[in-house]
Amino acid sequence: MTSHCCVPLGAGIGLRLPHIAEVVVARPSVRWLEIHPENFLANPHATELLLEARCDYPISVHTVGVSVGSVGGVDHVHLKRVSTLVEMIKPILVSGHLAWSTHDGEYLNDLLPLPYDDETLRLVAAHIDEVQEYLQRPYLLENPSSYVGFETSTMGELEFLCELVRRTGCRLLCDVSNVYLSAHNMGYDPYRYLDGLPVEAVDELHLGGFTAEEDEAEPGSYALVDTHAARIAEPAWGLYAHAIRRFGAKPTLIEWDNDIPSFATLLAEAARADEVAAAALAPEAHRAVVG
Amino acid sequence: MKSQPRRSLRRPTVPSLAETQSRMRGAVVDGEIAAIAPLLVGGRDPARRLAIHARHYQASLVAAIRTKFPAAAWLLGTAVLREAAQEFVRQHPPAGPCIAEYGEQFPRFLSRHVGAARVPYLYSFAELEWHLGQVAIAIHRPVATPDAFSALEIDTLMDTGLALQGGLHYLHAAWPVDELMKLYLTDTAPSEYRLASEDIWLEVHGARGEFHFRRLDAAEFVFGKAILEGKSIGNAAEQALEVDAGFDIGRAFTTLIDSGYVIEAAPPERRGEE
Numbered sequence: 001m002t003s004h005c006c007v008p009l010g011a012g013i014g015l016r017l018p019h020i021a022e023v024v025v026a027r028p029s030v031r032w033l034e035i036h037p038e039n040f041l042a043n044p045h046a047t048e049l050l051l052e053a054r055c056d057y058p059i060s061v062h063t064v065g066v067s068v069g070s071v072g073g074v075d076h077v078h079l080k081r082v083s084t085l086v087e088m089i090k091p092i093l094v095s096g097h098l099a100w101s102t103h104d105g106e107y108l109n110d111l112l113p114l115p116y117d118d119e120t121l122r123l124v125a126a127h128i129d130e131v132q133e134y135l136q137r138p139y140l141l142e143n144p145s146s147y148v149g150f151e152t153s154t155m156g157e158l159e160f161l162c163e164l165v166r167r168t169g170c171r172l173l174c175d176v177s178n179v180y181l182s183a184h185n186m187g188y189d190p191y192r193y194l195d196g197l198p199v200e201a202v203d204e205l206h207l208g209g210f211t212a213e214e215d216e217a218e219p220g221s222y223a224l225v226d227t228h229a230a231r232i233a234e235p236a237w238g239l240y241a242h243a244i245r246r247f248g249a250k251p252t253l254i255e256w257d258n259d260i261p262s263f264a265t266l267l268a269e270a271a272r273a274d275e276v277a278a279a280a281l282a283p284e285a286h287r288a289v290v291g
Numbered sequence: 292m293k294s295q296p297r298r299s300l301r302r303p304t305v306p307s308l309a310e311t312q313s314r315m316r317g318a319v320v321d322g323e324i325a326a327i328a329p330l331l332v333g334g335r336d337p338a339r340r341l342a343i344h345a346r347h348y349q350a351s352l353v354a355a356i357r358t359k360f361p362a363a364a365w366l367l368g369t370a371v372l373r374e375a376a377q378e379f380v381r382q383h384p385p386a387g388p389c390i391a392e393y394g395e396q397f398p399r400f401l402s403r404h405v406g407a408a409r410v411p412y413l414y415s416f417a418e419l420e421w422h423l424g425q426v427a428i429a430i431h432r433p434v435a436t437p438d439a440f441s442a443l444e445i446d447t448l449m450d451t452g453l454a455l456q457g458g459l460h461y462l463h464a465a466w467p468v469d470e471l472m473k474l475y476l477t478d479t480a481p482s483e484y485r486l487a488s489e490d491i492w493l494e495v496h497g498a499r500g501e502f503h504f505r506r507l508d509a510a511e512f513v514f515g516k517a518i519l520e521g522k523s524i525g526n527a528a529e530q531a532l533e534v535d536a537g538f539d540i541g542r543a544f545t546t547l548i549d550s551g552y553v554i555e556a557a558p559p560e561r562r563g564e565e
Contacts, residue, residue: 038388038389038390039391041389042389042391042392042428043391043428044428044429044430044457045427045428045429045430045498045499045500046428048430048499064388065387065388065389070312071308071309071312075387075388077387078387078388078389081389100312101388102388103312103313103316104313104316105386106316106320106384106385106386107384107385107386107387107388108316108319108320108348108384109347109348109351109352109384109385109388109390110319110344110347110348110351112312112315112319112344113315114308115308115311115330117305119307119308120308123308146333147333147334147340147341147343147344148331148332148333148334148337148340148341149331149332149333149337150311150330150331150332151329151330151331151332152305152306152311152330185333185334185340186332186333213343215334215335215339215340216336216339216342217334217335217336217339217340218334218335218336223334223340223343225343
């Protein structure tokens, strides 16, 4: 399997349809762009613009519809369409989610949680093998944003992810905001979670905004919801710095999918990500961690 | 940090992953949380946490439908359209992950919605809106050159098919919904407007964010639609002649070419049909 050899380190931006014409015309200065193929596969005009953009920017493909956790199997029709787009734009990375979203011919338009046990592990590993074989390249798997877990799980998310990496050779996309959000919602330490991820397997980081919603069951407390509709929260920046110190400089995506702001706002978030990463990698920062 | 997830005293019987996902689907789409709730942990009441997924499913798809049918909302009122969209996404989840393709069945569903009973032309109006949205995201491909036709043998011309632009659709309606759509698009609706039932045959064309529509006569419509569906020129002409014995195939053929709709001529040996 092959992957792109020139993956840019530093911040990139999620390219969404409202910005694509602007990006093609204005060619803003950004290291790389990431797309959801599902936004392009049924939209020839957007695809045409994307093919123009790829002349100037490395592109990463981040799927939301390749449902590696579905009992019904990977949707081969969709995988074939994704593969065709991958062939066309030759992305630097191809990634997706540890989740499921299809059921009996229906697409549930969300990234739904999985119980972590042996049955799920075998199923997800088989599906990742299938995707990697089909695409002939490594597939990066993103840690989920969690609101609930399963009483029936027999292992933790970290153990599950590490075992998937071991069995399939897949790579990891560490969504730092998801780590923060899930740790808040499920009650664990996000820093320990990052420390448990296999350093050598992490190829990309994500940062996205989340929204606090009052927890109906616990008045006065709140759950964090992965809306991608806001700036990146301050605590997530702190966790990102820790991630950079642990994993080294990585391509880091700024994700903003709802209430999409101006492209300039996204560029400002990307610039901040680069600043945080640079500060985290400065020698004194390393000494502070080691000390 | 929050408190540890609540644990029940007895572990629930472990259902298969298939059963778990079936129950989860019921919770997310239908709001039936009782079957999945005992399996969940997270916060003080995991079932309420699960509502985050259900809300996202509902809100994201309703928003997608509303974005695709603003003219229908203009006609019916946003509350009626939203209510219909909410019911639609419960009854008809998407079949695939490309949400741009979701909603083709909504015009039919909407026309049967209780709030739409007094609008007999609603189906045709919403269907026209669907097609306008679809052609607007198409692209205009290079048109076939004269060489493509000059290379054809005259005796095989009638067995030849034509590949047409992806942004070309044909739509028949029993109401003059094109006039109503023009009122919406130009924001010129009078305080009162009466529609009388009338068959219309529309050619809808668009690309790269733009769209146009115009009326055709019935035979020209049948000819173009048959070509679009892959029929040979001869077969399409036969269908058109059944509608109107005076159908002028030469004019219809030339119009397709002159309009820039033909991207390729497919001689019989390449069509593999009929």
